Amino acid sequence: MSAFAALNHRTNKKVKVDEEYEAMLTGKDRKVIDLLSLFLQIGEYLDRSMDGVVKSIRCDIDGESVVMHVISREHSVFADQVIDECGKKFKRILGRELQIKNEVVAS
Numbered sequence: 001m002s003a004f005a006a007l008n009h010r011t012n013k014k015v016k017v018d019e020e021y022e023a024m025l026t027g028k029d030r031k032v033i034d035l036l037s038l039f040l041q042i043g044e045y046l047d048r049s050m051d052g053v054v055k056s057i058r059c060d061i062d063g064e065s066v067v068m069h070v071i072s073r074e075h076s077v078f079a080d081q082v083i084d085e086c087g088k089k090f091k092r093i094l095g096r097e098l099q100i101k102n103e104v105v106a107s
Contacts, residue, residue, distance in 0.1 A: 008037035
């Protein structure tokens with residue numbers, strides 16, 4: 001399952017599973033893979049610079065949206081890129097729109 005989550009996080013489309021593995025995965029397994037791959041993808045995009053800029057994240061459910069409050073240091077995260085790359089997958093998997101509010105604080 002971890003291999004499929006890692007593979008699936010690189011795309012906004014569902015990755016098809018070879019028939020030999022299909023029988024090994026339940027519907028619940030596929031949902032877990034989708035969710036884990038989404039979180040992995042969001043995490044990668046939040047720290048695209050790979051310098052550990054994100055200090056904390058808090059999520060609030062606001063009606064049909066999830067508002068992700070990101071506290072970062074030194075510079076802002078690439079919020080627009082996260083929405084562009086992960087928004088559709090987020091909506092498909094969780095049934096809600098993703099919004100990101102970023103606050104930059106001193107180290």
